[in-house]
Amino acid sequence: MESVYCNCKECNATVGLFVNLWTQIGKSYFSPIIDPDDSPAVLAEGASRMGEKGTLVEECHLQDIVCASCNVLLGLQCLETPVNHVLDEDQLLLRLASVELLTKDGQEADFNAKRVLDVREPSKVSAGNFPEASPSSGFGASSFHEIQDFLQIQADLKAQREDIKRIDSNGFKIVSALDTRVVRIEEQVGKLKDSLGSFRSDIAGTQEDLASLKAEVGEVKRAAQNKGPLAGLEKRLASTDKSLQDVQHDVGALEEKFGQELSGVNLELQRQKKEIDALKADIKGRTSARDHAKDMAALRTELLQMRRQMDKMRSKTVEQVGAPFPAKELDILASNIAKIGARASQVETLQMEFEILKGRIE
Incomplete structure (x- = not known):
């Protein structure tokens, strides 16, 4: 059967999910025939009271129920009912003016009433409607037993x-x-x-x-x-094999040629290495020649200074003719002459080396 959501009209909160099978009570109340799986979202409010006499809820203990979200009155709940009453205990009586039904798609739905009860008709007939048997009445014992049987x-x-x-x-x-x-x-x-x-x-x-x-x-x-295409394929295969053999032969010849060229390249590489080593040696020689040239320039400067000193000493010697030389000056003069001789020999050696380097460089 179709299940519908029962919502509060005031706040649109869901009261519960019910099977759309209802018992209509009067024109204002509907009670679900099948109890929902989950407890409805309602709260009890106020004290319980007895149902009005002469109505369907006579001798029933009733209590108001309100929406759990907004506390709006939604209907009644039967807390207790007499034996063999048409209503069950804890049965809900929802007011039509306070609730509405919606399908699972959100569409409005009507109450599917399978049973209609009149609210002004009591649920059970009271025994007081029948006359009691008494000795003063006109009924005998048989009539009393008939009433009891009834x-x-x-x-x-x-x-x-x-x-x-x-x-x-x-x-x-x-x-x-x-x-x-x-x-x-x-x-x-x-x-x-x-x-x-x-x-x-x-x-x-x-x-x-x-x-x-x-x-x-x-x-x-x-x-x-069909063997015709197969024969053609065999011919193509044979020609392909021959082409492969030719290619292998060409590859072998190329490998031999490349090997010879590679050996020639290696020889050329070794020769280039030797030339590079010779160039390195020449560069070192040129560097040493530059150093020797600097030394020769320094020696020439020292020789000029020595010559100047000798000239000064000679001039002093001419001025002091006949005077004996002091021993200290003679020692200085001898040491200077020895230095000049040693430097002169070094200069000659350096000049020879410089000439040799010039020849190599040219």
Whole structure:
């Protein structure tokens, strides 16, 4: 069966999810035939009270229920009911003016009333409606027993009515469960149909592939039976083998040629290395020649200084003719002459080396 959401009209809060099967009580109240799986979002408010006499809720303990979100009055709840009463304990009586039904898609829904009860009709007939038997009455013992039998039959009928109501409620629950299962089965059948359609399309595609494969196999068989193309292929294979042999021969010749060229390159590389070493030696020689030239310039400067000193000493010697030389000056003069001789020999050696280097460089 279809399930609907019962919402508060004031705040749109969901009170609960109910099966859309209801008992209508008068024109203003609806009570669910099948209890919801989860507890409704309602709160009890105020003290319980007895139902009004002469109505459907006579001798029932009633209490107001309000919305758990906004505390707006939503209806009543039967806390206790007499034996064999048409209403059950803890049954909800929701006000039509305070609640509304919505489908799972958010669309408004109507109350599906399966039973209508008159609020002004009591649920059970009181025994006080029948006259009591007494010795002063006009009834005998048989009449009193008949009244008792009638009351017993009436009580049995009420018990059977309650059983029928419970069976009816259970039947609705079973039908609802069956409807849910039927919906699920229909969904599964739809899925199976879709799967079957895809399987059929796959099978058709496989059959087409098999047909094309068979055609290709037939072509291969026909080609195998026809020896003309095979002979042509053998000729092509032979020519390809010959071409490969020629290529291998050419590759061998190229390898030998490249080996000779490589050995020549190695020899040239060694010669270039020797020339580089010789150039390095020449560069070092040129560097040493520059150093010798600097030394010669320094020696020439010292020789000039020595000559100047000798000239000074000679001039002093001419001025002091006949005077004996001091021993200290004679020692200085002898040491200077020795230095000049040593430097002169070094200069000659350096000049010879410099000439040799000049010849090498030229």
